[in-house]
Amino acid sequence: MVRKVRVRGGARLEVIAPRLGYQILLDPPLLESLTWQTPDTLSKLIEEPYGPRGSH
Template identity: 50%
Template structure:
């Protein structure tokens, strides 16, 4: 069976806390990186500029994001 020509095989990255599948995807707007959470099946497609913007961030931002991973809770 042949794979989808618009995607590459996923790279699986995981540890004891999380597992994600990362795939390069060709869209009509160019290449994107698909990141899919194996547990929740949530995914996001990121363009090269969105990926580059991650390199502009201080690691403290990611610590802050992980403190409320699904957004702030309603009061």
Template identity: 50%
Template sequence: MSLHWEGEHQDQGRARAAAEELAALRAGQVGESLTLGNEFSEIRVSLVRTRNGVRLLVEAAKSGQWVTLDPLELEALTWQGPATFSAMVGHPFSSLFPDQDDTGEPAS
């Protein structure tokens, strides 16, 4: 017996596209990665070159989640207060804006 779910093929397609994108980003890595960790988390940060300039690739070892940040997005982190980070840590694996997807469009 095998399990199937509605949207299974879309999920597989998105996972495959994300894996290909990550592989392409890693191929553009500049220098060595830096790994940071404590008892709660471990992440690897790498500098990567993309067609839109240099980005910081941040990968979470345990979850497999990753994100790239451009210089302005990194600077925006400095504008945040402790409450913003507490809210992000308090709701892992979800957006601070649940009515929108990662593109800023209403979630379907």
């Protein structure tokens, strides 16, 4: 689920994965920085959202 929410510092894009229990708020600069990533980098972020296995 994706929706626009207003918070104290302005608007954010809220992305929720209800089945997995994940949620993130993205501000405009962060959202824009995601557009600069290569498909390979984005795939790695999705596959391992907390970093490489064994690093946490």
